[in-house]
Amino acid sequence: MSQTLRIIVLYAAMLTAIALVGFVQSWPLALSILNLCLISAIMALGVNMQWGYGGLFNVGIMGFAALGGVAGVLVSLQPRPEAWAAGGAGLFASLLALGVTIVLVAWLRPRLPKRIRGIATFAIVIAGYFTMRSFFGPAVDAIEAQDPAQFGNIGGAGLPIILSWIVGGLFAAGAAWLIARIALGLRSDYLAIATLGISEIVLAILKNEDWLARGVKNAAGLDRPVPYEVDLQINKTFMNFADTIGMDPVTASTVFVRLCYAGLFLAVLAIILWLAERALHSPWGRMMRAIRDNRDAAEAMGKDVVRRHRQIFILGSGVVGVAGAMLVTLDGQFTPGTYNPLRFTFLIWVMVIVGGSGNNWGAILGGFLIWFTWVQAENWAPMGMELITSGMADGNALKSHLLDAAPHMRLFIMGLVLLLTLRFFPKGLIPEQIRR
Amino acid sequence: MTDILNALVLFANFVFIPGLAYGSQLALGALGVTLIYAVLRFSNFAHGDLMAFGTAAVILFTWWLQSLGVSAGPLPTALIALPIGIAVAVAMSLLMDRTVYSYYRKVRAAPVVFVIASVGVMFVLNGLTRLVIGPDDQRFADGERFIIRARDFKEMTGLDEGLALRTTQVLTVVVAIIIVIALFRFLNRSRMGKAMRAYSDNEDLALLSGIDPKKVVFWTWVIAAGLATVAGTLYGLDKSFKPFTYFQLLLPIFAAAIVGGIGNPVGAIAGGFVIAFSEVTVTYAYKKFADYLIPGWEPEGLLQLLSTDYKFAVSFVILVVVLLVRPTGLFKGKVI
Numbered sequence: 197m198s199q200t201l202r203i204i205v206l207y208a209a210m211l212t213a214i215a216l217v218g219f220v221q222s223w224p225l226a227l228s229i230l231n232l233c234l235i236s237a238i239m240a241l242g243v244n245m246q247w248g249y250g251g252l253f254n255v256g257i258m259g260f261a262a263l264g265g266v267a268g269v270l271v272s273l274q275p276r277p278e279a280w281a282a283g284g285a286g287l288f289a290s291l292l293a294l295g296v297t298i299v300l301v302a303w304l305r306p307r308l309p310k311r312i313r314g315i316a317t318f319a320i321v322i323a324g325y326f327t328m329r330s331f332f333g334p335a336v337d338a339i340e341a342q343d344p345a346q347f348g349n350i351g352g353a354g355l356p357i358i359l360s361w362i363v364g365g366l367f368a369a370g371a372a373w374l375i376a377r378i379a380l381g382l383r384s385d386y387l388a389i390a391t392l393g394i395s396e397i398v399l400a401i402l403k404n405e406d407w408l409a410r411g412v413k414n415a416a417g418l419d420r421p422v423p424y425e426v427d428l429q430i431n432k433t434f435m436n437f438a439d440t441i442g443m444d445p446v447t448a449s450t451v452f453v454r455l456c457y458a459g460l461f462l463a464v465l466a467i468i469l470w471l472a473e474r475a476l477h478s479p480w481g482r483m484m485r486a487i488r489d490n491r492d493a494a495e496a497m498g499k500d501v502v503r504r505h506r507q508i509f510i511l512g513s514g515v516v517g518v519a520g521a522m523l524v525t526l527d528g529q530f531t532p533g534t535y536n537p538l539r540f541t542f543l544i545w546v547m548v549i550v551g552g553s554g555n556n557w558g559a560i561l562g563g564f565l566i567w568f569t570w571v572q573a574e575n576w577a578p579m580g581m582e583l584i585t586s587g588m589a590d591g592n593a594l595k596s597h598l599l600d601a602a603p604h605m606r607l608f609i610m611g612l613v614l615l616l617t618l619r620f621f622p623k624g625l626i627p628e629q630i631r632r
Numbered sequence: 633m634t635d636i637l638n639a640l641v642l643f644a645n646f647v648f649i650p651g652l653a654y655g656s657q658l659a660l661g662a663l664g665v666t667l668i669y670a671v672l673r674f675s676n677f678a679h680g681d682l683m684a685f686g687t688a689a690v691i692l693f694t695w696w697l698q699s700l701g702v703s704a705g706p707l708p709t710a711l712i713a714l715p716i717g718i719a720v721a722v723a724m725s726l727l728m729d730r731t732v733y734s735y736y737r738k739v740r741a742a743p744v745v746f747v748i749a750s751v752g753v754m755f756v757l758n759g760l761t762r763l764v765i766g767p768d769d770q771r772f773a774d775g776e777r778f779i780i781r782a783r784d785f786k787e788m789t790g791l792d793e794g795l796a797l798r799t800t801q802v803l804t805v806v807v808a809i810i811i812v813i814a815l816f817r818f819l820n821r822s823r824m825g826k827a828m829r830a831y832s833d834n835e836d837l838a839l840l841s842g843i844d845p846k847k848v849v850f851w852t853w854v855i856a857a858g859l860a861t862v863a864g865t866l867y868g869l870d871k872s873f874k875p876f877t878y879f880q881l882l883l884p885i886f887a888a889a890i891v892g893g894i895g896n897p898v899g900a901i902a903g904g905f906v907i908a909f910s911e912v913t914v915t916y917a918y919k920k921f922a923d924y925l926i927p928g929w930e931p932e933g934l935l936q937l938l939s940t941d942y943k944f945a946v947s948f949v950i951l952v953v954v955l956l957v958r959p960t961g962l963f964k965g966k967v968i
Contacts, residue, residue, distance in 0.1 A: 253744050255677075255751075378952055385675040386955070388747060389886045393948035396883060404941045538758065538879075542751055549748065604762035611755025615732055618749055 199629050203557050206625060210564045217572075224447065227454035229571055231526055234461035235519050237563030240547040241468055241556060242515030248554035248628065249476065250508035251488035253388045256375070258540035259395025260513045262402055262532065263371055264364030264520025269409040269530045271360035272419040273352030279339045280350060283407070286335020287350075290328045297324025339407040349410045357419040360521045361464065368517020369510045371398070376506040395541065402532040409530055416529040422456035425449040457526055464522065465560070468515060472556050484508060485554075485630070516544075538607065543570060546614045552624025561625055566610070573606035581605070634791065639924035641793040645782075651905075651912040653801040653870050656808035659904030660863035661881065662888035663815065663897055664856040670832040670895040671852040672733065674746035679860060679885065681757035684878035685724060686861030687868050688765040690717030691772045698774065706799065708773050708869055718861045725857040728753050729849065737849075754879075761875045770873045773800060800869040811862060812901060815855070819897065824851050832895065880944075884911070887947040891954045893961025902962055907947045915940040 214233070218226035239257065246252040301320055308316055340348045371394075379390035402409065409415050428434045428449035438448035475481050487494040487501050495501050524530050543566065551562020581602035588595040617624065661683060668676045676682075693713035703709050732749050779802055782794025819825040824847065831838040831848045839845060864878060871877075888907045892899025918935040938946065954961060 251744075253747060378956070385743065385747060386890075388677075389675065389883075389890070390948075390952070393883050393887070393944065393951065396880070396944045397942070397948060400941050400944060404939060536876075538755070542755065545748070545751060546755075598763075601763045601766060604759055604767065606759070607755050607762065608759025611752045611757075611759060614752035614755060615749065618745070618752060619732075619735060 199626070203561075203626055206561055210561060210568070213568060214564075222447075224450045224454060227451060227458060229568060231454060231457050231461060232523075232571070233564040233567045234458065234465055235523050235526065236544070236547060236567040237560040238461075238465055238468060238519040238522070239516050239544050240551060240559040240563035241465075241472055242512045242519065243544050243548045244512075244551075244553060244556060244559035245472060245508055245515065246512035247548055248556075248559070249481065249484040249488065250505055250512075252380075252505060252509055252512075253385075254391045254509065254512070255388050255537075255541050255545070256391030256393075256395035256398075257516055257544050258535050258537050259391070259398035260368040260371065260516040261520030261523065261540050262395075262398055262535050263367040264360075264517035264522075265524040265530050265532075266402055266409050267364035267367045267517070268357055268360040268418060268521045268524035269415040270352045271355050271363050272357035273349075273415065274354045276342070276347060276349070276351030279342045279347070279407075282342055283335035283337075283339035283350075286331045286338065290332035290335065293324060293328040293331060297321065297328070300324070336405075336407045347410075348413070349407055349415070356421065357525050358421045358460075360525070361518050364521025365514040365518040368520065369514035372510045372513030373506070376509045380502055380505050380509060392537070392541075395537065399532060399535055402535075409532075412533045414529055414531045414533070418524065418528050418530070420528060421460060421525065422453050425453055428452060461522060461526075464518065468518070469556055469560065476556065539570075543567075543610065546610050548624075549614060550617045550624055552626040552628060554628030555624070555626050558624050558626035558628075565625075566613075569613075570606060570610065573609055574603055577602040577605040577609075635924045635927065637789075638791050638793045639921050641785075641789075641791055641795050642921055642924065645793065645795045647909075647912050647916050649795075649797065649801055651909045653804045653866075654912065655905035655908030656804050657863050657867045657870065657904075658881075658884055658888045658908050659901040660808055660811065660859050660866070661885040662892065662900035662904045663812075664859040664863070665885055665889045666892070666894055666897060666900040667828075667852055667859075668856050669889070671828060671848060672737075672746070674743050674750065675886065675894075676856075677747060677750040677882065678728075678754040678757055679856075680879045680882035681754045681761065681875075682721060682725065682857060683860040683864035683867075683881065684761045684873075684875045685757045686717050686721030686857065687864035687873055687878070688761045688875075689720035690714055690861065690865045691765060691770055691868070691873060693717060694772045703774065706777065707803065708777075708800065710772055710865055710869055711803075714862065714865055717865065718858045721857040721861045722854050724757070725853040726850070728756075729853050734849075758875065758879065765875075767875055770868075772873065773869045798870075800866075804866045804870055807862065807866060811859070815859075815897065818855075824848075828852060883944055884908075884947040887951040890951055891961055893963040896961065896963045899961050899963035906962070907950060910950055911943045911946045914938050914946050915943050 214226050214230055217229060239261065242260075243254065243257060246254050297320060301317055301324075304320070305313060305317060339350055342348060375391065375394055379387050403412050405411060406413060425446075426449075429445050434449070434452070435445060438445050441448070443451070476484075483494070483499060484504060486497075487499060487504055491501055544563075547562035547566040548559050549562070550566060551560065552558025578599060581598050585592075585595040585598055661679065664682075665676060665679050668674070668679070690710055690713045693716045694708075694710045697703075697709050697712055702712065704712050732753060733746065736746055736749060777799040779797045779799055780795060782796040785795040786792070817825075819829060827838065827843045828848050828851060830841070831843055831845065835845075838848075864873075867873075867878075867881070884907050888903035889900050890903070891906055892901065892903025914937045916936065922935055
């Protein structure tokens with residue numbers, strides 16, 4: 197089967213599966229699955245750039261997605277001048293202290309005799325840290341004391357939330373730049389552990405720094421790029437339209453809103469896919485593959501491997517950040533407590549591996565297929581368990597335990613899918629194709 | 633003088649003893665990671681979940697024993713269940729090796745493929761653990777037992793600060809010491825231990841001198857799974873068992889193994905204590921401590937360097953600094 201035909205058949209099958217959900221279960225559900233499939237596909241594209249083009253093993257995807265999410269909050273919330281008045285100066289002062297410390301260390305280190313270099317650096321860092329904390333602590337307390345039940349944060353820029361998709365990408369890319377400075381260039385295992393650590397730290401910061409985005413108190417009621425269902429239900433034109441197609445108003449408005457989201461997400465996916473494909477089939481893409489497949493040879497040809505790796509790492513993380521911001525836009529709230537590495541990091545990895553590493557169309561398909569399975573497994577697993585335990589008497593302790601635990605089967609299933617793909621179809625559903 | 637004693641007791645109670653227990657648990661975990669890295673040459677992302685899986689088996693048997701009324705006297709019942717839990721974890725590890733890793737060894741796959749496979753194993757073990765025991769917090773120590781209670785200590789010494797010493801903390805350290813001694817005797821004295829070290833040092837030479845790689849791999853998994861179960865059970869007895877917490881332990885464990893020098897067992901132990909004590913000392917609030925030592929100083933705030941929520945950050949920062957300054961780790965390990 198030719199590659200194109202394969203793509204068409206698999207994509208058609210995927211869309212049919214989602215349409216079946218619409219017919220059998222409900223259309224709002226099918227569309228909500230579709231929307232999350234689209235976001236997952238964008239995340240998978242980002243990871244595919246890093247792994248498929250560059251061979252970088254990044255397991256900090258959760259952190260980048262969360263950084264994108266926080267952009268959604270900081271861009272869209274209404275500004276809160278009273279919070280800035282209370283603690284803004286302190287925040288800037290602590291930022292300044294941080295900057296001065298970094299500059300001082302960077303400037304002084306090469307100029308000091310080797311004997312005292314370590315101690316001096318340590319002393320400057322410690323002094324800088326305490327100076328920063330002395331401004332930071334009171335400023336944060338002042339901000340968090342401002343109407344803590346409802347706000348207690350610095351608010352946002354009050355801009356349309358769609359802008360946060362770009363800002364989120366930039367946030368994630370900035371973090372990636374920092375990580376790349378530290379961690380790239382070492383062996384793959386270390387990059388994996390480093391990114392795992394950084395994503396945990398990012399989440400810890402977002403959970404605990406209430407002044408930034410309210411932490412685990414959650415920032416809810418974010419701006420929406422699409423109309424609200426309640427507004428549609430009182431809109432005459434829309435009601436007439438719903439009447440003519442014979443849908444009840446509530447369902448019609450939900451479907452309409454979710455279709456709007458789907459349209460926006462599809463547009464973003466299309467743009468990123470187009471850019472990614474162009475890049476992959478350009479001399480730059482060939483160079484990346486050359487580096488991935490034979491690093492030494494590429495280096496011998498004068499390619500700056502570490503620099504290219506840094507570039508692809510930043511690009512891929514940026515794409516994940518965009519998807520993270522889109523996810524928060526769709527949810528309408530930012531809930532740092534719900535970010536979990538199994539769902540936000542390792543599941544995305546399953547998508548890329550199953551879809552076909554190195555192939556953008558494959559990554560998108562993987563995103564759709566795995567998200568679809570992940571969501572639907574929540575329904576299937578109890579049904580399957582029902583079947584397995586049907587022979588047991590009702591009220592049997594083992595039966596009720598198994599039924600309760602059934603939703604966790606999906607972790608097991610995902611592991612199995614990953615292991616089986618890696619073993620029997622290491623190239624994935626849509627293998628990488630190299631055009632000559 | 634009493635002030636200084638009070639300060640010391642405070643420090644021992646909240647920093648030294650918890651740090652020692654936590655360090656022993658991390659050291660046992662890191663030993664498993666380091667052994668797998670030394671022999672099989674990959675970072676095993678499933679180690680945290682292997683710990684959780686083994687511990688879940690221990691907990692189930694402990695409950696069963698408790699329901700039968702069996703107890704180990706002053707020691708936790710979990711100790712009787714431990715060998716069974718180890719057996720379950722070893723069986724699972726060997727099954728995973730047979731079905732997953734052995735194929736990649738045969739085709740000589742790149743190390744990163746092993747790591748991705750270990751992510752798959754991680755999912756499988758995670759799902760199984762949650763299926764068996766659920767995702768919630770479980771306690772399986774037979775109630776809190778103390779060797780010294782804080783109140784008794786105060787009465788005994790007449791100090792203002794109490795020192796509480798729980799059975800589980802002492803048990804953790806004692807078990808860790810016994811296991812480490814046994815492990816080093818095995819690695820240094822026994823035939824198989826020597827074979828493992830030889831295989832880790834130079835695979836080709838080891839094969840040439842007639843060492844059976846299958847046996848080496850077999851014993852590596854047996855030891856790693858045993859260590860993981862012991863570490864997990866001790867951690868669960870000391871704190872509590874929750875599958876997700878065990879998954880998160882992966883980070884400090886990796887940090888300990890790398891900081892000590894990955895592939896080096898002595899390093900894993902040192903790394904475990906370095907990470908544990910840094911986490912505890914950096915996140916401890918020193919206000920009361922300072923009150924005793926410097927009377928009359930009324931500091932603002934708690935004198936806490938970092939809030940406890942950032943303990944992961946501590947292990948990570950140490951990891952980064954060690955890798956930048958001394959990539960082989962404190963004790964000479966392999967560079968990754």
